Amino acid sequence: MQREQVVAKISEILIDEFEIEPEQIMPDENMLETLEIDSLDLVDIVVLIEKHFGFKVVTEEMSDIDTLNDFYDYVHNRTAS
């Protein structure tokens, strides 16, 4: 899956299933703050990644993610591997 496809899919998930407003999607800003995500939401992100991208998130790997761009890269790398 191309990175652009990953970005588009994650945006779709955030807007449709997480009910995030499109203007809240700011790739270079802190993801948790701009998307107003709390610790419980992170559990649901894991569920949605498994559902839409077909792999299980390793939570320890998520600890290095700060921005949405980091998140896109993480998902892109996992899908590529």
Add this chain to the structure above:
Amino acid sequence: MVGCTLDVSRKRIFQKKQVRPLGQAKYIMKRVVITGIGIYSCLGTNVDQVRDALFQGKSGIIMDEVRKKMGFRSGLTGNLERPQLKGILHRRDRARLAEEGEYAYLATVEALEGAGMDRDFLADGEVGILYGNDSSAKAIIESADLMREKQDTMLLGSASIFRSMNSTVTMNLATIFKLKGVSFTISGACASGSHSIGMAYLLIQSGMQEQIICGGAQEINAEAMASFDGLSAFSTRESTPQEASRPFDAGRDGLIPSGGGATLILESLESAKKRDAKILGEVIGYGFSSNGDHISVPNAEGPARALELCMKNSGLDLKAVDYINAHATSTPVGDMKEAESIDRVFGDVKPVVSSTKSMTGHECWMAGASEAVYSLIMMENDFIAPNINLETPGKEAENLNLTSKTLEQKLNVVISNSFGFGGTNASLALCRFSE
């Protein structure tokens, strides 16, 4: 005669602050009034719809063929649609509400609107919540199925636990409405809703809380009702669903499972007056007991003791009671034992009796709260709802003043009975408000 015929000693208790010596707790007996009601049931999804259905004696029972395919002995059920809350509640809140929580939420929104309590009032005050609920079976079953399929508990999602716990209704509503007062769920089987009102009444009467949201919720899905169906307790009159629930009728053959949500706003009279709230009625008595007997077979002694305690607590004369909303579920033994208990307590005083379960089916954990709401609707609109499908009264009904027709009459005092598995019993006394 005033609305609820308070006797002199009772009036004195309410007017006087009873203060213990220094260093000990101060006890204040406050009057407890009802300032809001909300309902989501198979008779309608708001108070107006339910009022019309009660007056017209409409049944909310249908036949569900899907249950037969699942192996149910009876496919009869109350007919209730799942509410659509997208656009009304945030994603997180919707995900955390189980089916019964959705019904309770909508009933509570209606009750709070009626009571004139907005979000700012709730957030700034110390409003409590005590709600009756005794299962969240479908949420648990879905989580267990997913766990077995995925073999990874993280994939159950964050909301699963908040849907699955017995206290799902109170934990969610307390969060959604930003409540700051008492908050816990009361699980007392099919008397849960009544006990929630009774406990709220006691907490407000004692001065520990000023306003409490109380009520009852009941999931109606097949998964939640399967084990109850397995007891052969449900009617199998499947060809005529609306005639299947027939409390006190000789031809009854079991109950029909039903559900929904019912909410009442209880508050001290001082609080209601201060807010200039419309007062719908007053809670004047609560009685409870346990049978100390069989887990599912009722007796007459336990319910009679709950009724006696309720009447004693109310300070009313038996003759003051205009109407008894019976627990009667349409099972032969249950109806018979309740009839015995009413006859034992009321004797020659024969208030009108009907079971609204003839229309709703058995709303289980919600029933005590919904039947209090139905009774208040009748009181507000000057009628007694009929015990429909009562064609040939059973032998036990000979000593009861049952009505199979809608009666248009003013009600001042109503008793509502609720009994549950394990022999838990509750009786509530509600009266028209009068200074």
